[in-house]
Amino acid sequence: xxxxxxxxxxxxxxxxxxxxxxxxxxxxxxxxxxxxxxxxxxxxxxxxxxxxxxxxxxxxxxxxxxxxxxxxxxxxxxxxxxxxxxxxxxxxxxxxxxxxxxxxxxxxxxxxxxxxxxxxxxxxxxxxxxxxxxxxxxxxxxxxxxxxxxxxxxxxxxxxxxxxxxxxxxxxxxxxxxxxxxxxxxxxxxxxxxxxxxxxxxxxxxxxxxxxxxxxxxxxxxxxxxxxxxxxxxxxxxxxxxxxxxxxxxxxxxxxxxxxxxxxxxxxxxxxxxxxxxxxxxxxxxxxxxxxxxxxxxxxxxxxxxxxxxxxxxxxxxxxxxxxxxxxxxxxxxxxxxxxxxxxxxxxxxxxxxxxxxxxxxxxxxxxxxxxxxxxxxxxxxxxxxxxxxxxxxxxxxxxxxxxxxxxxxxxxxxxxxxxxxxxxxxxxxxxxxxxxxxxxxxxxxxxxxxxxxxxxxxxxxxxxxxxxxxxxxxxxxxxxxxxxxxxxxxxxxxxxxxxxxxxxxxxxxxxxxxxxxxxxxxxxxxxxxxxxxxxxxxxxxxxxxxxxxxxxxxxxxxxxxxxxxxxxxxxxxxxxxxxxxx
Ligand code: SER
Numbered sequence: 001x002x003x004x005x006x007x008x009x010x011x012x013x014x015x016x017x018x019x020x021x022x023x024x025x026x027x028x029x030x031x032x033x034x035x036x037x038x039x040x041x042x043x044x045x046x047x048x049x050x051x052x053x054x055x056x057x058x059x060x061x062x063x064x065x066x067x068x069x070x071x072x073x074x075x076x077x078x079x080x081x082x083x084x085x086x087x088x089x090x091x092x093x094x095x096x097x098x099x100x101x102x103x104x105x106x107x108x109x110x111x112x113x114x115x116x117x118x119x120x121x122x123x124x125x126x127x128x129x130x131x132x133x134x135x136x137x138x139x140x141x142x143x144x145x146x147x148x149x150x151x152x153x154x155x156x157x158x159x160x161x162x163x164x165x166x167x168x169x170x171x172x173x174x175x176x177x178x179x180x181x182x183x184x185x186x187x188x189x190x191x192x193x194x195x196x197x198x199x200x201x202x203x204x205x206x207x208x209x210x211x212x213x214x215x216x217x218x219x220x221x222x223x224x225x226x227x228x229x230x231x232x233x234x235x236x237x238x239x240x241x242x243x244x245x246x247x248x249x250x251x252x253x254x255x256x257x258x259x260x261x262x263x264x265x266x267x268x269x270x271x272x273x274x275x276x277x278x279x280x281x282x283x284x285x286x287x288x289x290x291x292x293x294x295x296x297x298x299x300x301x302x303x304x305x306x307x308x309x310x311x312x313x314x315x316x317x318x319x320x321x322x323x324x325x326x327x328x329x330x331x332x333x334x335x336x337x338x339x340x341x342x343x344x345x346x347x348x349x350x351x352x353x354x355x356x357x358x359x360x361x362x363x364x365x366x367x368x369x370x371x372x373x374x375x376x377x378x379x380x381x382x383x384x385x386x387x388x389x390x391x392x393x394x395x396x397x398x399x400x401x402x403x404x405x406x407x408x409x410x411x412x413x414x415x416x417x418x419x420x421x422x423x424x425x426x427x428x429x430x431x432x433x434x435x436x437x438x439x440x441x442x443x444x445x446x447x448x449x450x451x452x453x454x455x456x457x458x459x460x461x462x463x464x465x466x467x468x469x470x471x472x473x474x475x476x477x478x479x480x481x482x483x484x485x486x487x488x489x490x491x492x493x494x495x496x497x498x499x500x501x502x503x504x505x506x507x508x509x510x511x512x513x514x515x516x517x518x519x520x521x522x523x524x525x526x527x528x529x530x531x532x533x534x535x536x537x538x539x540x541x542x543x544x545x546x547x548x549x550x551x552x553x554x555x556x557x558x559x560x561x562x563x564x565x566x567x568x569x570x571x572x573x574x575x576x577x578x579x580x581x582x583x
Pocket of ligand 1: 037157197220221222
């Protein structure tokens with residue numbers, strides 16, 4: 001059975017419109033490196049903005065979560081996963097949401113009701129106990145004994161520190177051949193959570209206060225990998241049909257069986273799949289030492305190191321071969337994988353060749369250190385040398401050390417690292433925590449400024465300049481664009497002047513909804529065309545700029561102040577980066 005297809009078909013039959021997965025790299029949200037949940041791109045609509053596709057939506061969404069990076073290698077964790085989701089934006093609420101989930105599980109997936117149990121929110125000082133959900137569950141035949149009431153830690157959902165949130169009801173499946181106990185104990189690990197229905201009717205402000213949203217929403221999330229494992233009756237997710245061909249390829253290349261080599265094979269499989277998805281994203285991420293690029297580098301290098309453990313010859317195109325299996329598996333579901341296939345394979349190849357040059361020597365250095373070491377700690381100088389000279393991400397050194405029962409002076413390393421690294425790296429470390437930034441006034445201004453900059457570059461350089469990415473904080477904007485040369489001083493000056501002229505003209509910023517095809521025909525610029533559904537919003541700035549974009553923007557360009565380019569530098573091959581501020 002194709003779970004993704006069944007899920008989408010079911011919710012379409014209930015009046016939902018399928019929307020495409022948003023990109024893995026969030027646009028204009030500097031507070032997170034990756035989309036971590038299906039609801040993240042929908043936040044403005046949960047807050048009351050009208051969604052062009054209506055009030056009932058469903059999708060499968062690409063997600064990357066890094067909190068579990070250290071757990072990869074076990075049976076159940078993944079850095080990348082797909083989340084199935086259905087949403088009500090101020091449409092149906094608890095009753096229908098629970099009924100849909102129940103019907104899908106018991107009628108479409110044919111899961112026997114005896115194997116199901118649920119948790120509901122027990123309430124706190126702000127929000128009452130969720131008797132409504134409990135009574136809907138009872139009306140569907142879930143017995144009182146199979147309903148557990150839990151508190152904020154378990155049954156309340158928010159995507160960070162602030163934003164839309166609410167109590168949830170979670171559905172559990174009894175994953176064991178043993179007899180199902182009458183009474184549900186959420187602590188009993190044989191019960192696994194398979195679906196989370198969040199009732200987003202509140203929002204949490206900067207001050208920590210909970211207030212009601214203008215509409216009551218539903219946001220559900222079902223982890224595809226886990227549910228497939230349940231349906232296929234295995235406890236090791238990597239033994240499901242999702243991973244089968246990928247693991248088989250690793251067995252084939254290494255000439256070793258999965259059994260006995262599980263940890264390394266799972267790490268290789270997981271990390272290559274995630275690397276394919278990150279590098280296929282239209283944001284144009286390449287391995288580097290900061291932000292998403294650093295995560296990509298770590299994933300690829302860790303996969304290579306584990307390939308070495310399996311005695312794979314890392315001078316061969318093993319990484320690319322495994323990636324090809326991943327690409328084949330996903331290219332029909334995700335157009336960007338098909339489109340950017342060659343880019344992905346190139347990125348993997350280049351990083352493999354780069355790391356191969358130093359890996360062997362680095363590992364020798366590490367064994368030398370092991371022999372000389374006094375005590376149980378790898379000191380900061382050695383850790384830094386492994387990083388700086390041999391390209392070992394600190395996490396890799398830590399993993400190597402742990403395998404020999406040693407620790408690494410991570411704090412000391414970080415101090416040294418910071419001293420050597422530009423400040424941007426330090427500030428980005430905060431982003432690993434996840435959570436969403438509020439879109440403040442300053443960010444909105446910078447967002448509008450990116451549109452002006454995009455338009456100015458096209459005029460000053462040439463019309464083939466396109467946006468490749470952007471990153472905004474309340475202090476500055478960063479803008480990546482395709483261009484084959486370093487900008488001359490004159491070009492920079494002209495761009496700056498043009499943007500400032502447009503600001504002085506105080507052009508109105510207007511928005512309209514139209515069909516995607518019409519928007520493209522009308523000449524609207526779009527960075528992530530695949531991301532948008534059939535109806536899009538188009539922002540125009542006077543007659544100087546027209547872009548498909550979700551907003552928000554200022555009303556008049558005059559609000560922006562003075563635009564100033566701080567830096568122009570290379571970002572990756574054929575991509576330049578401008579850092580600019582508004583004064
Ligand atoms: N936002 C919820 C989750 O990530 C449901 O989609 O679990």
